[in-house]
Amino acid sequence: MSKKHKISGELNIKRFYLPLKHDSQCPKCSTTNTHDFAFEPLHYPELNNEISIVICCENCNNDYEFKLLLELGVIIK
Numbered sequence: 001m002s003k004k005h006k007i008s009g010e011l012n013i014k015r016f017y018l019p020l021k022h023d024s025q026c027p028k029c030s031t032t033n034t035h036d037f038a039f040e041p042l043h044y045p046e047l048n049n050e051i052s053i054v055i056c057c058e059n060c061n062n063d064y065e066f067k068l069l070l071e072l073g074v075i076i077k
């Protein structure tokens with residue numbers, strides 16, 4: 001019988017690369033900017049706690065942010 005564990009707390013990972021791309025729209029000029037987590041990693045990410053990602057718009061250099069929540073589950077079989 002398998003058991004599912006939900007993990008929380010800070011991961012002791014200096015650079016956490018994710019195979020994930022996220023498109024967001026600049027609130028100032030409406031340009032779509034792609035944030036590629038495979039090239040711009042999370043630093044010592046904390047699980048189950050909102051992480052702010054600051055984007056610099058490639059069109060107008062406006063800084064804006066979006067938030068992400070990192071969850072991790074482990075199933076032991």
Ligand SMILES: [Zn+2]
Nearest residue numbers: 026029057060
């Ligand atoms: Zn912009």
